[in-house]
Each structure stands twice: as structure tokens, then as C-alpha cells.
Amino acid sequence: MSLAVLKSRALAGMDAPQVTVEVHLANGLPSFTIVGLPETEVKESKDRVRAALQNARFEFPAKRITVNLAPADLPKESGRFDLPIALGILAASGQMPGDALDGYEFAGELSLSGDLRPIRGALAMTYAMHKSNHSDGYARTFILPRENADEAALVSNATIFPADSLLQVCAHFAGFDPDARLSRHRPSVQPAAPAYLDFSDVKGQLQAKRALEVAAAGGHSVLLVGPPGTGKSMLAARFPGILPPMTDDEALESAAVQSVTGGFSTTRWKARPYRSPHHTASGVALVGGGGTPRPGEISLAHRGVLFLDELPEFDRKVLEVLREPMESGRITISRAARQADFPARFQLIAAMNPCPCGFFGHREKQCRCTPDQIGRYQGKISGPLLDRIDMQIQVGALAHDELLQQANGETSASIAGRVARSFDLQQQRQQKSNHLLSTSEIDLHCKPDSAGEDLLKAAMTRLNWSARAYHRVLKVARTIADLAQDPVIGKAHIAEAIQYRRALREQ
Structure with missing residues (x-):
């Protein structure tokens, strides 16, 4: 047989389209050609595959070898095609049976010795294969490096066969030794419950803690404004611990995004992502991009928290790219040759000082800034972006006696319990969080009583x-109102919500 056909997967944004790897051997001068829009990493697989086959004691055919990666208009990148190319050469040259390859998909980078190395996007590829199995009714098994097995096995009901080397994969198909056959992967260690920092470590700041509880319950974005050293970053770092637990679908979405960048670990399964990019980050780093589009910080924070410390220090153009994904929950990266969509349903927590010196409004330290300097500093945050931040909270400096006291605040577990009850109430009423309500749904579910409506109109x-x-x-x-288990929005609820909406220019 001079032709072998195998299946693999590419990565295109969050999608993992199927790739057909066709290997043809023909007479003529020895050559090795890969076609089908391969990028540099794929072209270099020729040398890795040749060395891996020879070091595994297989014969490398002295023929004209043509490898086609179909579809031809889909860009192919990374070394994940090494394994299917090597197996295709062996099947096409008759060194291993090729009739059993149809029920499998393959991905893996080969070392020169023939060992399999881990790849990016194993979870996204397995998820795509699993969906394809359901749609066409034909179940395939995924063979991939052992280091990716725990990650890929998070897709329930997907059949994963991990392997350590090219020889191990070939022994599986040779069929001479039943003990050499690969077996379905069963994770040896179950993911532990997520470990978060605890709110009990934070001294004082009862108003800020209450505001973050409201934000967690409804999925609202927050801006923390206060002098340096008041605990803004400390509060933000503990915020993921009071969010509602992740569902399996949410955890899978979040893990798939991180898998695309190669940064996922099974130890963080069902842990809310917490991303805190430095204020020197570029717009591309924040939203994603590149010649082969990769997810940025807002997508890596999908279903989790994006914390932007020192908000006015970010470039204004960088901050403006947040406006659209904050509303839509998605980001589309468009390039001349391709386009990629990434999810970006993150919860924004931002922090800033009230002025350049940081002590405007401080109870003890004197601010040295002029009103014009304060206005310019706060003006670095545009009105449209500020308008999209639901809650703007003052975090005041603590008195000396509060600082000297032992930290004995409420634990994250007790706060998370109230948040979970409120979240369940929202799911029963409207099947979504309050921050996702549309205009018509606001009219239906958020109508205040007469006293609350009068106060809101006045404000x-x-x-x-x-x-x-x-x-x-x-x-x-x-x-x-949901946190209070109150079906009607009253005047007290409106008054508290207004206090969380103080514009910076009015401080």
C-alpha cells in the first residue's frame, strides 16, 4: 500500500477542525514534501519524523514522500502532526497495518528518539472530536502524549489512549502482544477543590467587602478607588473565592481557552481564573492576536476575574479595547488571512488611586495635587468605559487602632453561601445573572416600588x-434585593445601589 490516510486536529481560535493527513509514497528521487498550508513548525517535522523513525529501528523509505494536510486552505501550525505523519509513512510503506487507523485520531510531537512530547490545545481538540462523534454517530479514539491525558480526559465520555513513544503506538496496532495494546486513560488523581485566599485576612473595610459581595452575587464589574495601602489588591485577590461554583460546562470552557495557550493544569480544574496583567500590557496582550491568533488576558480570564491594578496607568487606547467585550462577552480577532473568535465573559475588578500622589481624601495625609492634576489623572479613564463599570467603590484608609487589631473578619465561605443563594434565585427567575439582563428583562424583573422609583428618578x-x-x-x-431574599426592589435597595455609583469627577 503506497497511500495511508489518518485523522488529526488543527487549532483555529477556539475551534479544532479535523485535518486529514494523507501520506503517499512514489518512485523517483528520494524527497520529503509537506503540502496543505504548513507553517514553519510543521515543515520542520520532516527532520523530526525521519530521525524518530530511524532511532526507533524502522526503515525510512528512500522514495518520493508527499504528505498532504487537508483541507488545504486551513493553516497548520505546531508539532502536533509529527505522530500522524510518522504513522502514515509506516502504514504507506507496509511496516505497520493501516486498516485499523480509521477509528482513531492522532496528535503528538516527536522527539528525535521517538518519544512523544506534550502539545498545546489537547483539551480543545478532544472536545471538538467528542462533539464530532456525537454529530456523525461514529466514535473515534484519540491517541496523544501521556502528559496531555489528564487534561484531555476532562471531556466526559471521550476515549483517550495515552502513549509515551512512537514504538508504543506501533505496538498497539501490530497486535502481536495483547499486553502491548494501549488502554483507555483513567485519571489517577481527581482534581481537588479549588483553594482561594480568604476574606477573613482583611482587616476592616466592611463597606468594600459588602460591595464585593453584591458584585459576586450579580456578576457586576467593580472599580475600587482609594489611597495606596488600603487593601484594594488584597480584596481583589480574594474575590474569586466568593463567586458561585463553576458548572462543568463553564469549567470546560475556561480550561479549553487556557489549553490553547498551553497554560492549563488539571490542578486548577473548576477554579475561577484570576488574571492580573501589568499596566504596561499592550492592547494585543489584553484582547489577543498575533499572526496565528492566540487568546489574550480577557479570554484567559473567561468565567473568572480580570484584575486591572493602577487603572489610569494603562494606556488609554488599551483600556478602550475592553468596552466591546465587556458588553458582548466575546472578542473577534481579525487578520488579513484569518479570523478567530474567543470567549471573554470575565468579571472586571479594577483599582486606582484617586489622584497622582494617591492621598486625595485621605483622613490623615495631605494631598499635594492641584484640582487640575486630579482632573487630568481621573480623566485618563474615558466616560464610556467608566459608564460600563457597574459599581465604583471608595476604599478608605484604616485608622491606626484598626490596623493593630487581629484580623477576624467574616470568612469567604460564609459570604460565598449568601452569594450562592442569591445566584440560585436569579437562575430560577431568569436563568442568568442580573448583569446579563437585557433592557426588556430589566423592565420585567427590576421594577422598583413607588418610593424606590422616586428616589431613582431624583438621583x-x-x-x-x-x-x-x-x-x-x-x-x-x-x-x-436578591441577597436580602426580597422579591420587590425597595427604597433601601435603590439607595445602596446609588452609593455604589459615585462618579469619579464628583468625589
Whole structure:
């Protein structure tokens, strides 16, 4: 047989389209050609495959070898095609049976000795294969490096055969020794419960803790404003610990994004992502990009928290790229040759000082900034972006006696219990979090009583709110009422929500 056909997977954004690896051997001068829009890493597989076959004591055919990676218009990158190419050469040259390859998909990078090395995107590829199995009714088994097995096995009901080397894969298909056959992977260690930092470590700051509880219950974005050293970063780092537990689908979505970058670990299964990029990060680093589009920080924070410390120090153009994904929950990376979609349903927690020196409004230290300097500093955050942040919280400096006291605040577990009850109430009422409510759903679920409506109208007139700000205050008030297990939004709920909407220019 001079032709062998195998199946593998490519990566295109979050998708993992199937790739058909066709290997043909023909008479003529010895050569090795790979076609089908391969990038540099794939072209270099010729040398890895040749060395791996020879070191595994197989014969490398002295023929004209042509490898086609179909479809031809889909770019192919990374070394994941090494294993199917090597197996295709062996099957086409008759050194191993090729009739049993149809029920499998293959991915793996080969070392020169023939060992299999881990690849990026194993979870995304397995998930795509599993969906394909359901759609066409033909179940395939995925053979991939052992280091990727635990990650790939997170896709329930997917059949994973891990292997350590090219020889081990070939022994599986040779069939001479039943003990040499690969077996389905069973994770040896079950993922542990996520470990988060605890709110009991934070001294004082009861108002900020209450605001973060409201934000966690309704999925609202938050801006923490206060002098340096007041605990803004400390509060943000503990915020993931009070969020509702991740569902299996949410955990799979989040893990698949991280798998695309090669940064996923099974020890973080069902742990809310927490991303904190430095303020020197570029727009591409934040939203993703590159010649072969990769997810950025907002996608790596999918179903988790994106913390932006020192918010005014970020380049203004960088911050503006957040506006669209904050509304849509997705980001589309468009390039001349290709386009990629990534999920970006993150919860934004931002922190900033109130002025350049940081002590504007401090109870003890004197601010040295002029009103013009304060205005310019706060003006680095555009109105449209500020309008999209649901809650803007003052985090004041603690008194000396509070600092000297032992930290004995409420634990994250007790706060998370109230958040979970509120979240369950929202799911029963509208099947989504309050921050995702549309305009028509706000009219249906967020109508306040007469006293609350009068207060809201007065605040809107006095503070000159936009329609977006008005709706966001209503959604925050709905969350406050849910935490109190109150079906009606009252005046007290509206008043608290208004306190969480203080514009920076009015401080």
C-alpha cells in the first residue's frame, strides 16, 4: 500500500477542525514534501519524523514522500502532526497495518528518539472530536502524549489512549502482544477543590467587602478607588473565592481557552481564573492576536476575574479595547488571512488611586495635587468605559487602632453561601445573572416600588446619568434585593445601589 490516510486536529481560535493527513509514497528521487498550508513548525517535522523513525529501528523509505494536510486552505501550525505523519509513512510503506487507523485520531510531537512530547490545545481538540462523534454517530479514539491525558480526559465520555513513544503506538496496532495494546486513560488523581485566599485576612473595610459581595452575587464589574495601602489588591485577590461554583460546562470552557495557550493544569480544574496583567500590557496582550491568533488576558480570564491594578496607568487606547467585550462577552480577532473568535465573559475588578500622589481624601495625609492634576489623572479613564463599570467603590484608609487589631473578619465561605443563594434565585427567575439582563428583562424583573422609583428618578436627574448607568443601577439594586431574599426592589435597595455609583469627577 503506497497511500495511508489518518485523522488529526488543527487549532483555529477556539475551534479544532479535523485535518486529514494523507501520506503517499512514489518512485523517483528520494524527497520529503509537506503540502496543505504548513507553517514553519510543521515543515520542520520532516527532520523530526525521519530521525524518530530511524532511532526507533524502522526503515525510512528512500522514495518520493508527499504528505498532504487537508483541507488545504486551513493553516497548520505546531508539532502536533509529527505522530500522524510518522504513522502514515509506516502504514504507506507496509511496516505497520493501516486498516485499523480509521477509528482513531492522532496528535503528538516527536522527539528525535521517538518519544512523544506534550502539545498545546489537547483539551480543545478532544472536545471538538467528542462533539464530532456525537454529530456523525461514529466514535473515534484519540491517541496523544501521556502528559496531555489528564487534561484531555476532562471531556466526559471521550476515549483517550495515552502513549509515551512512537514504538508504543506501533505496538498497539501490530497486535502481536495483547499486553502491548494501549488502554483507555483513567485519571489517577481527581482534581481537588479549588483553594482561594480568604476574606477573613482583611482587616476592616466592611463597606468594600459588602460591595464585593453584591458584585459576586450579580456578576457586576467593580472599580475600587482609594489611597495606596488600603487593601484594594488584597480584596481583589480574594474575590474569586466568593463567586458561585463553576458548572462543568463553564469549567470546560475556561480550561479549553487556557489549553490553547498551553497554560492549563488539571490542578486548577473548576477554579475561577484570576488574571492580573501589568499596566504596561499592550492592547494585543489584553484582547489577543498575533499572526496565528492566540487568546489574550480577557479570554484567559473567561468565567473568572480580570484584575486591572493602577487603572489610569494603562494606556488609554488599551483600556478602550475592553468596552466591546465587556458588553458582548466575546472578542473577534481579525487578520488579513484569518479570523478567530474567543470567549471573554470575565468579571472586571479594577483599582486606582484617586489622584497622582494617591492621598486625595485621605483622613490623615495631605494631598499635594492641584484640582487640575486630579482632573487630568481621573480623566485618563474615558466616560464610556467608566459608564460600563457597574459599581465604583471608595476604599478608605484604616485608622491606626484598626490596623493593630487581629484580623477576624467574616470568612469567604460564609459570604460565598449568601452569594450562592442569591445566584440560585436569579437562575430560577431568569436563568442568568442580573448583569446579563437585557433592557426588556430589566423592565420585567427590576421594577422598583413607588418610593424606590422616586428616589431613582431624583438621583438620575441630579447626577445626570446616561440610560446605561440608569439600567446598571437597577440591576445592582436587583442583586441587593436578591441577597436580602426580597422579591420587590425597595427604597433601601435603590439607595445602596446609588452609593455604589459615585462618579469619579464628583468625589
